[in-house]
Amino acid sequence: MSSRYHAPFAPGGPLAIDAELARRLLSAALEKGGEYADLYFEYRASGSLSLEEGILKGAGRGVTMGLGVRVQKGEATGYAYTEQLVPEAMFNAARTAGQIAAGGDTVAVAAPALRGLPRRYDDERLTLLAAGPDKRDLLRRADKAARAYDPRIQRVQASLTEEIREILVANSEGAMVHDRQPLLRFGVYVIAEEGALRQGGSSGGGGRVDLSYFLLAGRKPEDHGKEAARVAIDMLHAEDAPAGELPVVLAPGDSGILLHEAVGHGLEADFNRKGTSNYSGQVGNPVASELVTVVDDPTLPSARGSINVDDEGHDAKPVTLIEQGILRGYMQDRQSSLHFQDRVRGTAGARASRARPCPV
Numbered sequence: 001m002s003s004r005y006h007a008p009f010a011p012g013g014p015l016a017i018d019a020e021l022a023r024r025l026l027s028a029a030l031e032k033g034g035e036y037a038d039l040y041f042e043y044r045a046s047g048s049l050s051l052e053e054g055i056l057k058g059a060g061r062g063v064t065m066g067l068g069v070r071v072q073k074g075e076a077t078g079y080a081y082t083e084q085l086v087p088e089a090m091f092n093a094a095r096t097a098g099q100i101a102a103g104g105d106t107v108a109v110a111a112p113a114l115r116g117l118p119r120r121y122d123d124e125r126l127t128l129l130a131a132g133p134d135k136r137d138l139l140r141r142a143d144k145a146a147r148a149y150d151p152r153i154q155r156v157q158a159s160l161t162e163e164i165r166e167i168l169v170a171n172s173e174g175a176m177v178h179d180r181q182p183l184l185r186f187g188v189y190v191i192a193e194e195g196a197l198r199q200g201g202s203s204g205g206g207g208r209v210d211l212s213y214f215l216l217a218g219r220k221p222e223d224h225g226k227e228a229a230r231v232a233i234d235m236l237h238a239e240d241a242p243a244g245e246l247p248v249v250l251a252p253g254d255s256g257i258l259l260h261e262a263v264g265h266g267l268e269a270d271f272n273r274k275g276t277s278n279y280s281g282q283v284g285n286p287v288a289s290e291l292v293t294v295v296d297d298p299t300l301p302s303a304r305g306s307i308n309v310d311d312e313g314h315d316a317k318p319v320t321l322i323e324q325g326i327l328r329g330y331m332q333d334r335q336s337s338l339h340f341q342d343r344v345r346g347t348a349g350a351r352a353s354r355a356r357p358c359p360v
Contacts, residue, residue, distance in 0.1 A: 005126055008043045008065070009168040009178055015065075015085050017041060019111040022170035025069070026109045029094040030172060034071040034078070034101040036334075037094075037109075038171035040311065041067050041085075046163035047128050051139035053155070059132070069097040072335065076100050112176035117308040117315070120301050121208035123180035127162045130211055135160055138214060138221045142188045145225030152236070153229050155191040158221075160184070169313035177313045182208050183304065188224045192232035199238075201231030207304045263294065267321050269336035279327055287327045294322040296331055 008015040022039060029037035043065040050058040066083040067090055078100025080093040127135070139158040146156045162184050170176040187204030203224040214220055250258065271277040279287060297318040298307045307316045312334055320328050330336070
């Protein structure tokens with residue numbers, strides 16, 4: 001990869017998608033009478049490095065890309081995709097998705113207008129473009145710090161995964177957005193042994209960041225190595241928690257994971273549209289302690305889940321899902337938002353990989 005990232009879908013890029021081509025594709029998708037159509041272009045370049053026993057054991061690179069076309073008419077949805085971004089394949093996907101609509105008035109499509117987006121993360125200084133030895137040294141620094149923490153540390157694994165995800169979304173309502181979303185994950189896992197006792201510990205971090213992330217206190221490779229080692233050593237003689245119901249206090253990270261699994265999936269609107277969630281029909285009702293407020297916020301700068309725009313082209317914004325124990329709404333996409341109409345507020349949190357990208 002060159003030292004400069006050439007955004008494929010951006011104006012002037014190698015796969016540039018302009019407004020006129022988007023209009024023609026959307027028109028083809030709606031020629032059978034569909035009510036709405038959107039195009040979802042996705043390009044993803046990824047890389048990984050793994051270090052074990054002080055030796056670089058694995059390195060990988062990959063590129064995927066494709067186009068997904070969605071057509072909606074009432075409650076019905078047609079979908080088709082292609083990984084060949086040439087006119088014949090793209091128009092074929094558009095017309096295939098449009099087969100969901102047989103008859104009806106043809107929707108006139110104007111050329112969508114590309115609009116600007118906020119910048120919640122740096123998409124210029126990509127870690128994918130940084131020198132390999134620099135990233136390998138980060139892993140070695142974590143390995144060295146973990147081993148130096150205590151002689152009982154017997155095994156250290158460190159890994160770094162990275163990607164740049166580029167999307168371009170255009171729809172028949174005239175919207176067109178382009179975004180580049182970097183992502184980095186750094187992790188350390190260690191094993192401590194003392195006689196017959198063996199325990200593991202881990203630490204990691206990342207987000208939509210560049211390598212300057214590792215210059216900050218608490219985020220240096222040495223910090224992650226020491227923290228993983230501390231956890232493993234402390235666990236060697238940790239006592240089992242007693243059986244029964246006990247008060248539990250969770251740190252932000254663990255509570256976020258628990259909330260995601262126990263509550264987050266149930267608040268996805270498609271489950272509620274189908275009536276298969278515990279929260280179906282509960283908007284406006286108490287569903288938790290009055291001490292509980294849950295906000296889906298994709299706008300935190302450089303955070304792992306932050307986005308400038310969602311996968312349907314809506315501007316990202318915070319949405320309160322539960323307020324002082326009262327269910328206020330669901331996490332929506334366009335289809336579910338139309339289904340609930342005024343009963344539930346629409347959100348801008350649609351996430352998808354509708355391009356079904358395949359390796360190239």
